[in-house]
Amino acid sequence: MEAVTGKKEPKERGNRKSSRFWRTFLQQKYLYMMSLxxxxxxxxxxxxxxxxxxxxFQKYKPMPTASLWDRVFDQKWVGFDQFQxxxxDDQFYLVLRNTLAMSFMGLIAGFVVPIVFAVLLNEVKNIAFKRVAQTIxxxxxxxxxxxxxxxxxxxxxxxNGAVNDLLMWLGIIDEPYQFMAKEKWFWGIVTAADVWKETGWNTIIYLAAMAGISSELYEAARVDGAxxxxxIWHITLPGIRSTIVILLIMSIGHLVSIGFxxxxxxxxNLVSDYAQVLDLYALQYGLQMSNFSYGTAINVFNxxxxxILLFSANGIFKKITKESIM
Incomplete structure (x- = not known):
């Protein structure tokens, strides 16, 4: 009897799961159609x-007149030669250094600044000012x-650059400083420009998460004299912790793919040694020099x-915070 029951139970569970899936599918068929x-x-x-x-994994040569099958598979296979x-290549490690440096700087600044800005906007009580500031x-x-x-x-x-004029007016410098000609400033300039461009957009997600926090929590905290x-520390930030962790995990997964x-x-030309990143390296050596196999190897590495970074970050945060995107 137990043997018979043991054979039927998995099948019955499978049937129940299948029926539950189709019942859910029929109930939400329009959502499935919209996502298709x-x-x-x-x-x-x-x-x-x-x-x-x-x-x-090939020594690829374009074959415009050949069939799709021949263009893909009728090539000389070279194994891992392109990766070797x-x-x-010494240039690869220079490019990798630049990529990782700007990625980490962008990750820290581009992640912290939107959270701080979202918290500040959330604390603004003047709705009109809040909307104008967010839009701008x-x-x-x-x-x-x-x-x-x-x-x-x-x-x-x-x-007549605004930054140099301001610094000279304040007496910090005596003559215009060539920011764009200094290698040591390039990473910071790129990071600052990226933060200025994307902070407001990234803030929207955090403001939406803050809107879901119950106002009763704030009222209770005020009654207790907080x-x-x-x-902010005990209600707002814990309330958006899940959103912060998920976005951080996704950002870590794109550390080496920062565009170009x-x-x-x-x-x-004066800062080229600090400006070249992996995507730009693949573009120059892959497309411009018609070395498509080498450019593809760079993108495969990316x-x-x-x-690996995505799964590693997800695993670490899953153990520490119990939050996961998978």
């Missing part, structure tokens, strides 16, 4: 192109990096490291 276009988009643009990773070349703060997000780079270069210019700083637009637009 986005699932298709992700599949077409994120998963289908993965076949291109095969180029990292990558890891023995996230407008730079919609401005192209081409325009932002032009603004930054003009403000730091030695020819100051506004105490309310801002570095490309703000750099010049993706693999990103996945």
């Amino acid at each position: 276009p986005f699932v298709i988009w992700v599949f077409v643009f994120s998963y289908v192109p993965l076949w291109g990773w095969t180029m990292a 070349r990558l890891f023995t 703060s996230y407008l730079p997000h919609f401005v192209s990096w081409v325009v932002v780079a032009g603004i930054v270069i003009k403000m730091l210019s030695t020819d 100051s506004r700083l105490r309310q 637009e801002k570095q490309f637009l703000l750099s010049n 993706s693999v490291v990103g996945i």
